[in-house]
Amino acid sequence: MRQALKALKANRLKTLLIYLSLIFSITSIFLITAISNGVISMYSSILKSDGDIIVTQAKISDTFFSNVNIQLLDKIDQIEGVVKSSAIIVGATPVEQLPIVAVYGVSQNRFSNYTLTQGNYPQNNEVMLGESVYKNLMNKTQVTIANKSYKIAGVFKSDIGFENGGVVLNIEDASALFNKSASMLMVNTQLESNIDDIKSEIEALSSEIEATSTQNFVENYNQFKIIKTSSYAVSLIAFCMGLLSIVSIMSITINQRKTEFGIKRAIGISMRKIIAQIVSESFILGFLSYISAFFIAHIVLFIIKQSTTLQGYVNGEISSSLALFIFSASIAMSIIGSIIPALNASKTDPVILIQGTKI
Structure with a gap:
C-alpha cells in the first residue's frame, strides 16, 4: 500500500485525471439513480398514504x-x-x-x-x-x-x-x-x-374496474419500470464512459512507467506483484473518488431539493443499499480500468520494457 501511495504521488497529473474521471462518473451514477428513486418514492408515498387497495380503470x-x-x-x-x-x-x-x-x-x-x-x-x-x-x-x-x-x-x-x-x-x-x-x-x-x-x-x-393491493400496484406500475430501466441505462453509459477514461489514462501511465516495471522484473519482482501494486493504486483512487462523489451528490441533491424553480418535483434518495451498490461499482470500475493495461504490460518481455519500446 505504501508503494502504491508513492506511485500515485510520483504521477500526480495522471492521478488527478483518473480521480476526476472517477468522481464525474460516480457522481453521475449517484444522481441519476437517486433522482429516479426519489420520483418513484414520492409517487409511491402518495399512493400508500391512504389505502391498502387501489381501484383503477381496467x-x-x-x-x-x-x-x-x-x-x-x-x-x-x-x-x-x-x-x-x-x-x-x-x-x-x-x-x-x-x-x-x-x-x-x-x-x-x-x-x-x-x-x-x-x-x-x-x-x-x-x-x-x-x-x-x-x-x-x-x-x-x-x-x-x-x-x-x-x-x-x-x-x-x-x-x-x-x-x-x-x-x-x-x-x-x-x-x-x-x-x-x-x-x-x-x-x-x-x-x-x-x-x-x-x-x-x-x-x-x-x-370496468381493476382492484390491486397498493404494494403490488407500486411494484408493477409501468411508469416506475420505465423510470428504473431508463436510469439503469444512463448509469451504465456513465459507468462505461468512466471505465473507458480510466483505461485510456492508465494505459498512458503504464506506458510511461514501462522502464520502472522492466527494472523490477529484471531484479526478480514478479509481474503478479507489479499488477497487485497497480490494482492497489486503483483501489485507493476508487475509494477516495467514491467518498468525494458521495458528498458531492448529497450537496447537489440538497441544492435541487431547495430550488424553488423545480417546485420540489425533483428529489433524490440515496439509500444504504444504493450507496453500497455504487461503492462496489466504483471499485470495480477503477480496478477493471487499471488491470486491463496492466495485464497487457505483463505479457511484454522485461528487456523490451527497459529499452523503452512501446507496449
Whole structure:
C-alpha cells in the first residue's frame, strides 16, 4: 500500500485525471439513480398514504388516463372489512407563470392528509396550494387553472415533493377540469381483513374496474419500470464512459512507467506483484473518488431539493443499499480500468520494457 501511495504521488497529473474521471462518473451514477428513486418514492408515498387497495380503470396503462366512477365509493364502504374509501383525480396543468403543476382533486375525507400552515381546506371553486407553489405565485389570493380562477383558501405543507409543489381542490371541481369522475379510488381496510376477498368483491361491482393491493400496484406500475430501466441505462453509459477514461489514462501511465516495471522484473519482482501494486493504486483512487462523489451528490441533491424553480418535483434518495451498490461499482470500475493495461504490460518481455519500446 505504501508503494502504491508513492506511485500515485510520483504521477500526480495522471492521478488527478483518473480521480476526476472517477468522481464525474460516480457522481453521475449517484444522481441519476437517486433522482429516479426519489420520483418513484414520492409517487409511491402518495399512493400508500391512504389505502391498502387501489381501484383503477381496467386495462389502463397509466393512472393519468384512468377514469373510475366515483359513485362506487358508497358501495365499497358497505363491503365488510372496509374502513374508509376515498377518491382522487391526478392531473397536471400550467398554473400562472409556472409551466407545469401537479393538480389533485380529492374527496372531502382526504383533506385531513394535508397539513395546513394557513387558511382552510377548500370549498367549491377554491383550492389549497403546496408551499412550493404558493411561494412562486405573485397573486396570493386567487389562482388561474386552465382559464378558470379559483380562490386560494389555504396553504399546506407536505414532505412529498409532488404534493408540496401541487394544487389540491375538491374532486367535483377537478372532475369538471379534467372531464373524468376519478382517477383512482383508495380503499383502507381493517388490519385483520382478507385483502384478496375485498378485492374480489370490489371488482364484482363493475366490469370496468381493476382492484390491486397498493404494494403490488407500486411494484408493477409501468411508469416506475420505465423510470428504473431508463436510469439503469444512463448509469451504465456513465459507468462505461468512466471505465473507458480510466483505461485510456492508465494505459498512458503504464506506458510511461514501462522502464520502472522492466527494472523490477529484471531484479526478480514478479509481474503478479507489479499488477497487485497497480490494482492497489486503483483501489485507493476508487475509494477516495467514491467518498468525494458521495458528498458531492448529497450537496447537489440538497441544492435541487431547495430550488424553488423545480417546485420540489425533483428529489433524490440515496439509500444504504444504493450507496453500497455504487461503492462496489466504483471499485470495480477503477480496478477493471487499471488491470486491463496492466495485464497487457505483463505479457511484454522485461528487456523490451527497459529499452523503452512501446507496449
